[in-house]
Amino acid sequence: MKKIPVGILGATGMVGQNYIALLAGHPWFKVNYVAASPRSAGKRYGELTAGRWLLAKACDPSVSGLLVEDANDLSRAAAAAARGDLAFVFSALEMGKAEILALEDSYAAAGIPVVSNASANRWTDDVPMLIAEVNPSHTDIIPSQQAARGWKKGFIVVKPNCSIQSYMTPVWALLEAGYDVKRMVVTTMQAVSGAGYPGVASLDIVDNVVPYIGGEEEKSELEPLKILGSVENGRIRKADAPLISAHCNRVSVINGHTAAVSLEFGAKKAGIEEVKRIWSEFSALPQQLKLPMAPEQPIIVRDEANRPQPNKDRDADKGMAVSVGRLRACPVFDLRFVGLSHNTVRGAAGGGILNAELLKAKGYLG
Amino acid sequence: MKKIPVGILGATGMVGQNYIALLAGHPWFKVNYVAASPRSAGKRYGELTAGRWLLAKACDPSVSGLLVEDANDLSRAAAAAARGDLAFVFSALEMGKAEILALEDSYAAAGIPVVSNASANRWTDDVPMLIAEVNPSHTDIIPSQQAARGWKKGFIVVKPNCSIQSYMTPVWALLEAGYDVKRMVVTTMQAVSGAGYPGVASLDIVDNVVPYIGGEEEKSELEPLKILGSVENGRIRKADAPLISAHCNRVSVINGHTAAVSLEFGAKKAGIEEVKRIWSEFSALPQQLKLPMAPEQPIIVRDEANRPQPNKDRDADKGMAVSVGRLRACPVFDLRFVGLSHNTVRGAAGGGILNAELLKAKGYLG
Amino acid sequence: MKKIPVGILGATGMVGQNYIALLAGHPWFKVNYVAASPRSAGKRYGELTAGRWLLAKACDPSVSGLLVEDANDLSRAAAAAARGDLAFVFSALEMGKAEILALEDSYAAAGIPVVSNASANRWTDDVPMLIAEVNPSHTDIIPSQQAARGWKKGFIVVKPNCSIQSYMTPVWALLEAGYDVKRMVVTTMQAVSGAGYPGVASLDIVDNVVPYIGGEEEKSELEPLKILGSVENGRIRKADAPLISAHCNRVSVINGHTAAVSLEFGAKKAGIEEVKRIWSEFSALPQQLKLPMAPEQPIIVRDEANRPQPNKDRDADKGMAVSVGRLRACPVFDLRFVGLSHNTVRGAAGGGILNAELLKAKGYLG
C-alpha cells in the first residue's frame, strides 16, 4: 500500500514535533508537507528545529530534509494536493482563534481535510470533536458540514482538550454499559508539556503547584457534553449530563495528566467490581478496526494502591491507553478513582492520528 | 518573665528539628530537654544532628549543646521536672502507635503535660485534638481527662493531621458565621516534607505524582468531625457534618499542602463576596490573646487568579496563616476554592507551639 | 537620619522586584522612584505586578502605591532629583546592550549616580566592577570617570555576574593572605532564577540538566580578572591570573549557584587547615564599616561532608554570605572545594545594595 501523504500545519511547535515523531514509520501515513509561520518558510525542517527539537526521540530524517512552507500560503498546499503530494493536514496551529478558524476553513475549502488539534473549531456545531473510542459516529456529520459550506472533499474534525482524556473514556465506558453518571468533581494535576514550549516557567513549577490554568476548567467541564451529544439535523446537540466541576492544577511533571475523580451515578449504580469489569473489558471501534495507533486495551485498570502514576503509566500502550486505579467508594458521591493519560500523545498528536485513522477507515480520506 | 523549660520527645526527627527551629527565641518557652531513641542518648544534640540537620535555619546553639536523653527513660524526665527544668513536653515521637500511647501516657502520669504531634492519641475520646483558632474550648475536657486517669498535673492534647489545615479553618469560619457546610470533595496536593525524613524517595516524586498517601484520606475525612465536635460528659462527641471525600496526592513540593475544595452549603448559602468578607475578617481566641505564634490574620484571601501557591504563600505570617484563593461558584456544589498551609509549621510544630501557648494562657501549664 | 530616596530602573522585572523586596525597611535607603518600559508607565506599581509578583515576600506597600515612570524619560528622573526625591538609581534594566549603555550614561550625565546590575558597562574600562569585600578600592576611579565625561555628580558602577560570586570571595581571601592562585577549573550548577522570568522553560529543567548558558562561561572566566585588576591612570588594568576554565550548567534549583572548584597555587601553597583558617577569619571593608547589607562573616566554612547545598545554605546571613565546604586535596591541582552563593541576593540585588552602601560610606552618594 502506498502511504498517504500528509501535512502538518504548525510543524515546528511542540505539538507539531510530536506529530512528526509519532508518524515516523506509520504504516498508512507519511509526513510529506510541513508548514509553519512565514519566517520559517523556505528553510529545511531539520535545520530549523536543530537546537530546539523538544523530544527525546530524534526527528525523522525523511522529515528533516523537507522544506518548510508558509502555512498561510494556501496556493502551495493546493498545488501539493493537486500533484497528489498532500491528502490531508493535521493542524497544530498556534495562533489567535480567529486566524485559526479562517485558516482551517481555507484548507478545507481547498479540498484538503483538516484533522485539528487546535481548540478554535471545537464549538463549531457541525464540526465533530472526536475521541475515537467514545464518539466515532460523530463523523456522520461530515457530509452535512460539507454540504452547508459547499465543500466537496475538504472538512474539519477536531479533538478535545488534553485535560479530559483521563476521565472521559472511563466515564463513557460506564455510560455505554448502562450506568448514568449524573455529577462529577474532577481535580486534575497536569503536566507542563500541556502548555507547549516554552510554556510554564521553571520558576513557577519547581517546588510548586499552580492551582490555575486559564480556560482549562471550562473546557474540562463543557467539552464532554459535546462529545456525549447526539447528531441531530446536521448539528451536534450537546448532552445534559454529567454535570462536572473541574479544578485544574499544574504540577511538576513533564508528561501525563492525572485526574482525581468523584462521581455520582443516577438511579442505577455500579459497584466496584462491576466497574473494574466494565473498564477492563472495554473495547471500541478503533480496537475492532485494529487501527494502528489504537491501544489494544483503551482502559488499563491498575490494582496497586499507589497507581497510576505519570512516570510509570503515561507510556502504557504507546501512550494511548488511559490508566485508572484507586477505584473505591466515595463518602460524598458513589465512586472515586484516579485516571491518567499521556497529554501529548493520547491527549494531542496521538489522539489526532487515531482520529485520522478512523476517518481513513471510514472512507473520508479518499 | 523567666522562660518555661520545655522538652522535645523525638527531637532528632524532622518534626523535632522543626520544633527546635521554631522555638529559637520564643518569648515564653525555652528548649531545655531533648529526648530521642536509646542509641542517641548521651550524645550532644548538635553532634548528633550535624550532617543530618534538615532545615535551612541553623540549629539553635543553646540546643546544640544539650545532652540527648533516652525518651523511654522516664526517670530522667521526672528528675528534670522535679528540679524545675522541665515543665511540659512536645511529643514528636516516631514509633508504633502502641508504644506512643504508652509513652505519652507515662509522661502525663508523671505530671508532665504532653502536647503531641503524633497521631496515636487523636481518637482517644477525652483527648482534645486542637486547632487553636477552631476548637480552643476543647481544652475544657482536660480536668475530666486528669480525673479519669488519676493524673494531677499531667495531661495529653494532640493536634490533627497536617492535611486538613488548609481547609479546616476556612470551613470553620463559615460555620461560625452561621453557614452550614454539608458536603465537601477535597483533593490535596501534599508536600514531601509531610512524610518526614527520608520519607518520599526522589525516584517517586521527580517528574511524578503519587496519588496515594497511606491513611491520609481517612484522617482528612474524619478528624474534622472530632474537631467540630462538642464536649459532653467528659468526652468529645464528634459532629455529623460535613461529609468529606478526600483525595490525597503527593506532589513535587518541599513544603506547603494545597487543597482544591468543592463545598455544599445547607439551606443557608453564602455568596462569594460574603465568604471573602467572613474569611478576611476571621479572628479567634489566639488572635485575641495575642499568642506569640498566632498569625495576625488566620485566613489570607488572595485575589490573584493563580494563587495561593506553595512557594509563594506557605510562609505567610510565619507559616501560620492559611492562604485561600480561586473562590468561585461550583457547578456541582455551591462554592469551590483553593486552600494552602505550611505543613511543617502550621500543620506540625508551629501548630503544636500555638496549642501550648493557648494552654499556657488558659493556665494549664502551671 | 532621613532616608536617601532611591530609584529602580527596570523595577518590574525579576531583579527589580528583588531590589524592592530587599530594600523594604532598609535603614539608609528608601525606594521612591520606580521606572520601567513605556507601556508600564503611569500605572501603580502594585497593580502592575499583581499576579506577576515573583517572590514569596510580599511587595513593600509603600512601593505598591508608587506610579511607575518611563525609564527612558529622563526628564522625569531629573525633576525628581531636582526636588530631592531621587539621589541615585539601581539599574536592573533588561534591554539590548547599546540601549543600556546609552540610558545608564544619560542618568549619570544628568547627575544621577547609577549602581548597575546590568552587564553592559562591565567592560567599560573606567567603570569599577565591584564586589564590596574584594575590590572596594576600585571606587577610587570614580573621579577620573567623572572628569573624562564631564560629569559632576553622576557616575556608573557595576557589579559582576552572579556566577562568579561563589568562588570569587574565597579566591580573593587566599590571594590577600599571600597565596597566588594560578589556575582554576570551575564547574557551576546554576539556579533557574539566574535567567530571570520567565527565563528557563520547565520542559528544559524538570528531570534535566542544561550544560550550557549563553555567554556565562566567558563572564565567569574574564570578570574575575577585572575585579582583581589595578587602578592605573584612571583605568582598571586587568590582572593576569588566575587562568580560569568555567563549565556553566543550569540545574533544577530555584535559587543558589553552586560551584565545584579545583585550583592550583603558585609557588607558595596553602594547606587545608590554613585555607579554612583564612576563610573563617576573612573580613573586609564592608564588615569594618558595618554596612547594613554586609554579612557578618563573608565566608562560612561548612565541615559537614555534604554541604554546602542550595536549599540549606543559600540564605545564610541574609543571603549575603558565601558558603564553602568539601575542602580537600585535588589529585590534579592543589585544592578543591564547593562554593555556594545566593544568585539573586549576593549575586544581584543584595550585591548591588551593598555596593551602594559602600559608596555612601565613602561619600560618593552625597
Added chain:
Amino acid sequence: MKKIPVGILGATGMVGQNYIALLAGHPWFKVNYVAASPRSAGKRYGELTAGRWLLAKACDPSVSGLLVEDANDLSRAAAAAARGDLAFVFSALEMGKAEILALEDSYAAAGIPVVSNASANRWTDDVPMLIAEVNPSHTDIIPSQQAARGWKKGFIVVKPNCSIQSYMTPVWALLEAGYDVKRMVVTTMQAVSGAGYPGVASLDIVDNVVPYIGGEEEKSELEPLKILGSVENGRIRKADAPLISAHCNRVSVINGHTAAVSLEFGAKKAGIEEVKRIWSEFSALPQQLKLPMAPEQPIIVRDEANRPQPNKDRDADKGMAVSVGRLRACPVFDLRFVGLSHNTVRGAAGGGILNAELLKAKGYLG
C-alpha cells in the same frame, strides 16, 4: 538457537529490575532464575514486586511467574545449573562488601559464572573490570583467575561504576587514536537512580544539589586506571594515567549522568575537528561482533550548543550510547566537553548484559 538460561542475584532491587526489563525479549538470554534475600524466597516474583516495581516498562510476564530463590542458598542454584536451567548469573547484590565477595565466590566455585554489577570485586586484581568497547581483552585473564582458585567453569567479571561511563569511552577513543590524556578534571551531575531505591530522599533533591556522593569520587578517579591497565602475569596492572580529579554531585534528574570534563593531552595534541572525527568514527569489538546490546555508534557527537542533556540524550541507541557535546578549547588544559550516559542502562544492567554478550561471543559462557 535455544536461549541461555540466566539468573539474577538481587533480583528485586532496582538494578535487578533493570536487568529483567532489559532482558525481556533478549535474543540469546532468558531470565530463568531470580534470587533475593531469604525473606523474599518462596514467593512469586510478580507478587513480590507488585506495588514496588520501579520502572515504566512492566515486568516481563514470564519472569513474574518465577519463584524467588534465596540468593544465599547455593544448593538451589547448583541444582538448577545441574539441570541445565542456569548457565550463569548477573549479580546485582546489595549487601556488605564481605558478604558479596563471599557469595560471588561461592557461585563461581560452584561452576556458575558471575557477571557482576556490584563493586565488591572491582579491585580483586585478577577480576577484569570491563567496558566492552574499552578493554575487551581483559577477559584473557579469566583462565588465570580460574586456575588460581581451582575453578573449572565458574569465574567472576565486574563492570565499573556508573559515574565513569560518560567520559571513559570518549577518553579511550582518544588514547586508542594515539593521543595521550595526561590529566583531567571531571565534574559529574548524577541522577538519583544511581543511588538505588529508595536512595536519595526527595527532601534532599527537589530544589537542591547535593555536592557529595560517598565513595564516588575515589571510584571515578581510580577505576579508569584499572580499565586502562595491562594484563601481566595473570594480574591486571593498572595504568599510570590519566590523573583524574573528580567532583561528584547529585542533581534532580531521574536517569542519566552528565559529566563536564577538562582534559590535558600529552605531547601530541588533537584539535577539535580531529577529536570529533575520532569520536564519530569510533567502533570497537562489540560493534564488530554485532552484539545485541551494543550500540551501533558507541559515541554520538552532538553539535547543538546545549546538548547533551539527560532527558533528551540518555536513551540514545537503547540507552547504550554515550553522547558528547560542547567540545571546545579549554583555557586551562587543552580541551573540554560534556559527556552523558544512561546510568542504569549503559552504567549498570545494560553494561552488564553487554559484558555477558562479549563473554558468550568469546566462548566463556559455554
